[in-house]
Amino acid sequence: MDIIVCMKMVPDTSETEVRVDSTNKDILKVRLIYTTNEADNYALETALLLKEKLGGTVTLISVGPQKVDEVLRMGLAKGADRAIRLTDELFDKGDAWTTAKALAQAISQNKYDLVLSGCIASDDGYSQIGPTLAALLKIPSAAYVNKVEVLDNTKLRIDRELEGGILERKEISLPALLTIQTGTNTPRYASIIGIKRAGAKPLDVFDAAKLNLDAQALAGLTELDKMYMPKVESKAQFIQGSDDEISDKLATLVKEKAGL
Amino acid sequence: MISLLIEIREGQIKDITYEMLTLAHKLAAAQKQEITSIILSDNCQQYADTIKQYSHKIICVEDPLLANFNTQVYLPVLSNIINDTKPNLFLIASSGFGTDLAPYLAASLNLPLITDIFDLELNPDNMLARRSMYGGKINADIISKSLPAIATVRVGSFEKILASNLLIPNLSAEITKLPFLIDPSILEMSKFIEYGEVPTTGIDITKSDILIAVGRGIKEQKNLAAVEKFAQDIGGTLACTRPIIDAGWLPKDRQVGSSGKTVKPKLYIALGISGAFQHISGMKSSENIIAVNKDPEAPIFSVAHYGVVGDLLKILPLLANRINALKG
Known part of the structure; x- marks a missing residue:
């Protein structure tokens, strides 16, 4: 089975304060660490497990500047066969639709049975590229998938996660696109030997012209007006002091509210 | 239209x-x-x-x-x-x-x-x-x-x-x-087959009056033991956010949030939880919410009644000692 995995590099903001920069169109990124989007790691692991079972190839694809090669090289070190990076000012100017168009154009030049991506990007949270890409490729798709079973060479049985712990089970024919939910599997770490081998694997870079895409084709359908800090209407009473003082006050509070 | x-x-x-x-x-x-x-x-x-x-x-x-x-x-x-x-x-x-x-x-x-x-x-x-x-x-x-x-x-x-x-x-x-x-x-x-449910381990966090929930701030799986012990000491049940489930540190039925359970306990203690919308939607109706988080701007403080800006890994051992002392 030939599988294409869409990967995104994102700033890791899960445990840090996030601030808007002076343009009001982006966040302050100076001190942030960049990493693979969390859900994309699960998508890659899904692909690698399928490849181990069924044979075939895993191709990684991403959009962004040279820095993004770190994400792709890590994926190659884990066992992907080759990588493609799409980079152009025209991609940066657009929206999710623009990114999906660039990805679709590049992917359609390859042979594939399955396209995978993470179910959501931790930065913008759009959950939009996957099914958009499927529509452009004219293949069926399923979002928030947390189980993939290959029925035969033409069909998958999948579980999708709905609200409140309910799963939707369905069959989907290949070629198809799935967006993979976090927690679906246990993403592997790259081995030392894998990291050594990754440097020799092909990583091709394409711009818009090479994909036969122009400004008109890549024009976004939406635009970011501004970013701003949410008004945190906190009614919380903050407990302050040294760690010891805080713990004293907190213990009294917990004892009262827990009815000890 | x-x-x-x-x-x-x-x-x-x-x-x-x-x-x-x-x-x-x-x-x-x-x-x-x-x-x-x-x-x-x-x-x-x-x-x-x-x-x-x-x-x-x-x-x-x-x-x-x-x-x-x-x-x-x-x-x-x-x-x-x-x-x-x-x-x-x-x-x-x-x-x-x-x-x-x-x-x-x-x-x-x-x-x-x-x-x-x-x-x-x-x-x-x-x-x-x-x-x-x-x-x-x-x-x-x-x-x-x-x-x-x-x-x-x-x-x-x-x-x-x-x-x-x-x-x-x-x-x-x-x-x-x-x-x-x-x-x-x-x-x-594309064919619909059926609806299914995530298997459970028999714990129902929606039935507990006191929930102690942990998020990414717990950092490592080994730190969970102290939270579990603290939960027992105050008669509560351990719960968590999605990333803890994804890491495989706790089973799915401990998850609070839109893809997990919606809870309304008398007391909800959120430890190291920044408060993504998906989590908050599952716990905001709790009677009393105490949140401990390092980031003073964390969205969890928008629904908390009591807040502590600090590191749960430092606060929790001190708090557990004092609770045991108060209980005598």
Whole structure:
């Protein structure tokens, strides 16, 4: 089975304060660490497990500047066969639709049975590229998938996660696109030997012209007006002091509210 | 015209439908527009009867193949409706169904889409939508460059519409039934099989009066033991956020949030939880919420009654000692 995995590099903001920069169109990124989007790691692991079972190839694809090669090289070190990076000012100017168009154009030049991506990007949270890409490729798709079973060479049985712990089970024919939910599997770490081998694997870079895409084709359908800090209407009473003082006050509070 | 897709799962109209109707009334009243509700089902009448007091028009498409949600089956049906009726705005739930359907539909029709919005303004030639980014730490205003546009609406962002308090009262929608015409080969591409449930380990966190919930701030699996012990000391149950489940540190039935359980304990202690929307929606109705987090701007403090800005790994051992001392 030939599988294409869409990967995104994102700033890791899960445990840090996030601030808007002076343009009001982006966040302050100076001190942030960049990493693979969390859900994309699960998508890659899904692909690698399928490849181990069924044979075939895993191709990684991403959009962004040279820095993004770190994400792709890590994926190659884990066992992907080759990588493609799409980079152009025209991609940066657009929206999710623009990114999906660039990805679709590049992917359609390859042979594939399955396209995978993470179910959501931790930065913008759009959950939009996957099914958009499927529509452009004219293949069926399923979002928030947390189980993939290959029925035969033409069909998958999948579980999708709905609200409140309910799963939707369905069959989907290949070629198809799935967006993979976090927690679906246990993403592997790259081995030392894998990291050594990754440097020799092909990583091709394409711009818009090479994909036969122009400004008109890549024009976004939406635009970011501004970013701003949410008004945190906190009614919380903050407990302050040294760690010891805080713990004293907190213990009294917990004892009262827990009815000890 | 403002249109919305009624969300039905296993014979029930989901609450998000009534929340979208609140938004639709707000926009339609301001713009003097009509509201069209769209029902795709194997049996439309019962749903149409419920919805007609909130809509100017209802479009029903009825067929056994529409008994359960399926993007690939909905797609040609909704595409035809949107092409024929040209609504300014088409609302879909930002739910398990909507996130599967909306981007595919928008891309097929070449229409702008803004996902997971919590507020929206409709202008004569665009829509401006408000949504969260970076796990709720940033808000963004996004504009569609044209209309018609599609938006998916975040669950819990609007109150459910109330028949006794309608911005556009005295409605009784005319119901149009459209034929169901699809190529049956679509079912070969994508077929609904059944609904399932995530297996449980027998713990029901919704039954506990006291929940001690941990998030990413716990850092390592080995730190969970101390939290578990603390939970026992105060007669509580250990719960967690999605990342803890994803890491495999706790079983799925411990998860609080939109993809886990919705809880309302007497006391909810959130340790190292920044408060992504998906988590907050599952615990915000708790009677007393105490939150400990390093980031003073963390969204969890917007719902907490008591807050501590600090490192849970430092505070927790001190707190556990004092609780045991107080208990004598």
